[in-house]
Amino acid sequence: MFPTLASLLEERLRDDPVTIHVIVHALNQWLDEVWGFNYKNRIFTTPVITLPIVEKAIEELEWCVKRGARAILIRPAPVPGFRGPRSFALPEFDPFWERVVEYDVFVGMHSSDSGYSRYTSEWDGVEKEMRPFETNPMAILNEWRPIQDAVASWVIHGALYRHPKLKVGIVEAGSKWMFPLLDNMAEVYKKAPECFPSDPVEMIKNRIYVSPFYEEGIDELINLVGVDHVLYGSDWPHPEGLAEPTHYVTALEHLSVEDQAKIMGGNLSRLVTV
Numbered sequence: 001m002f003p004t005l006a007s008l009l010e011e012r013l014r015d016d017p018v019t020i021h022v023i024v025h026a027l028n029q030w031l032d033e034v035w036g037f038n039y040k041n042r043i044f045t046t047p048v049i050t051l052p053i054v055e056k057a058i059e060e061l062e063w064c065v066k067r068g069a070r071a072i073l074i075r076p077a078p079v080p081g082f083r084g085p086r087s088f089a090l091p092e093f094d095p096f097w098e099r100v101v102e103y104d105v106f107v108g109m110h111s112s113d114s115g116y117s118r119y120t121s122e123w124d125g126v127e128k129e130m131r132p133f134e135t136n137p138m139a140i141l142n143e144w145r146p147i148q149d150a151v152a153s154w155v156i157h158g159a160l161y162r163h164p165k166l167k168v169g170i171v172e173a174g175s176k177w178m179f180p181l182l183d184n185m186a187e188v189y190k191k192a193p194e195c196f197p198s199d200p201v202e203m204i205k206n207r208i209y210v211s212p213f214y215e216e217g218i219d220e221l222i223n224l225v226g227v228d229h230v231l232y233g234s235d236w237p238h239p240e241g242l243a244e245p246t247h248y249v250t251a252l253e254h255l256s257v258e259d260q261a262k263i264m265g266g267n268l269s270r271l272v273t274v
Helices: 004-012 017-034 054-066 091-102 117-124 137-141 145-156 178-191 200-207 219-225 245-252 257-272
Strands: 071-073 106-110 167-171 208-210
Touching (some): 004 017, 145 200, 167 257, 200 208, 245 257
Parallel strands (some): 071 106, 167 208
């Protein structure tokens, strides 16, 4: 379970990294007290980890892991900081990712306020904050750009290469963004192969787990990344979710029972349980 709107805090307070850490910790304390991070190794509440001050991010990670956390939420956006924003996949964050690998924690990147409303506002000519349930055609057109950029950053800035055991999943962002992203990354690799230790397209396909929307159809994603990298997800009662969440399996009926079981829970269980 993801406390997704908590990501709004990081964007609203991007000029005050210290306060971000304080408020995020307060949120995680509430999650722990009210829900707990691990209910019978079946329901995992996902604490938020903010990264502006690496030492504090490590401290927060360790606090959450000690209380049973098996997955964490990292915002798919540049990390705010005292010197301005920068990618979470740069080497300066390696000490944090090393601890994530050490604790064998799953990294979830859920659709969030990634700060891209500033670009939409420039096109619209009206300065607006990101409002999740307000219809804006320009924002809809670019709604998955933050996810594309975040996934691209994992390979362009090298973190997936430097941490081969890191487990990363994209949650509530569908999967349609994956296809143009991989096409574009193939072009980047063709033009600048010297910037990558190996093919970044294959790295993304082999290392990133994706939770597709029911309406998108799932076969194309399975053909692209393999059934072991597809995760079932439901956002009910939000519009993205199904009224009957388990109805999702009807889209998988043509698959083997073994593959259905992987998508509906087996893959995620493998990623988060000890």
